[in-house]
Amino acid sequence: QSALTQPPSASGTPGQRVTVSCSGSSSNIESNTVNWYQQLPGTAPKLLIYSSDQRPSGVPDRFSGSKSGTSASLAISGLQSEDEADYYCAVWDDSLSGPVFGGGTKLTVL
Amino acid sequence: QVQLQESGPGLVKPSQTLSLTCAVSGGSISSGTYYWNWIRQPAGKGLEWIGRIYTSGSTNYNPSLKSRVTISIDTSKNQFSLILSSVTAADTAVYYCARARYLAWFDSWGQGTLVTVSS
Numbered sequence: 001q002s003a004l005t006q007p008p009s010a011s012g013t014p015g016q017r018v019t020v021s022c023s024g025s026s027s028n029i030e031s032n033t034v035n036w037y038q039q040l041p042g043t044a045p046k047l048l049i050y051s052s053d054q055r056p057s058g059v060p061d062r063f064s065g066s067k068s069g070t071s072a073s074l075a076i077s078g079l080q081s082e083d084e085a086d087y088y089c090a091v092w093d094d095s096l097s098g099p100v101f102g103g104g105t106k107l108t109v110l
Numbered sequence: 111q112v113q114l115q116e117s118g119p120g121l122v123k124p125s126q127t128l129s130l131t132c133a134v135s136g137g138s139i140s141s142g143t144y145y146w147n148w149i150r151q152p153a154g155k156g157l158e159w160i161g162r163i164y165t166s167g168s169t170n171y172n173p174s175l176k177s178r179v180t181i182s183i184d185t186s187k188n189q190f191s192l193i194l195s196s197v198t199a200a201d202t203a204v205y206y207c208a209r210a211r212y213l214a215w216f217d218s219w220g221q222g223t224l225v226t227v228s229s
Contacts, residue, residue, distance in 0.1 A: 002156060035214050037157075044206055044219040045157065056217070088157055092213035098172055099214035101157040 003028060004089055004102035011108040017077040020105045022089035024070050028100060032092040034072040036065055039086040039104075048087070049074060076107075084109045112137040114207050114220035122201075122227050128194040132207030132220055133187075140165045140185045145210040148181060148192045150203040151222075158203075162210065163190055197227045 005023040012018040022034065033052045037045035047056050049065035052072065064075045072091075076083055089102040118130035132146070139146065148160040161171035163181045171179050175194070183190040194201060204224050208216040 032213060033215075035216070037216070044222050045216070046219070047215070047217050050211075050215045050217070090157075090214040090216070096173065098162075098170055099159045099210075101159065104156045 002103040003093055003096070003100040004091065006087075006089060006102035006105045008103065009106050009108065011110055012076075012079045013110045014079055014081065016079045017075060018079055018107065019076075020074045020087050020089075020107070022072045022074070022091075022102050024072070024091060024100075026070060027095040028070075028091045028093040029067065029072055030070045031094055034065065034067050035090045036063075036074045037088045037090060039088065041085070045088060079109055081109045083107060112209060112218050114209065114218055116205060116207050116220045116223040118205075118223060118225070120224055120226060122197055122225060123229050124198055124227055125196055128192070128197050128201065128225055128227075130192045130205055130207075130223065130225070131189050132191070133189045134209075135188070138185075139183065139188045139190065143211075146181075146183065146190045147208045147210050147216065149206045149208055149216075150201075151206070152200075152203040160192065160194075160205075199227050201225070202227045 036049035038048045039045045052067040053065045086104045093100045113135045115133045122128045145162040147162040163169045178195045180193040204222040206222045207220040209218040
């Protein structure tokens, strides 16, 4: 049972906008910034969003992140087939004194 | 650009000890304010943080694994290591090493190495 709750799946058609939610608690999301990772099949996770809403160099601006209270969201606009992957949220948990991951959301591009 | 590479046995017998090393290239493991982490992922499942080490040698471990985990760092070899004792089949996973700039902000990852626990 992950400390962070994500929907197991999400889907959209090319060009659509999809969002992935991440629900936590006062000891993690409410107290710290959220990070998002994209994991393509058979590869290591890749940093997609850091500090809740910042994109690393090279990440398209189609990807955006937000946080409010004990929840966070990843939005992908102009969905492309190459966006089909697993997406994970991660945040420091003050109770655990360590980082926790969401269970992951598998995004399917229809 | 820093690169990380995991290495170690791909097969470990139950009750024995799993040992992995992460070699860091393209930068010094001692430079900057980074934490060096181990993360694992069982097949078809999510990511689990195992623990981290700072260049000073200070460590933090996941409480669920703390009694079996040791992470060490060798700055002369630019690498850090994971030891997980008394392994069971539940420890079968892909093990990743990763650099963290801050808390849960992992900006560089190794490619991962599959470790299977089986007799």
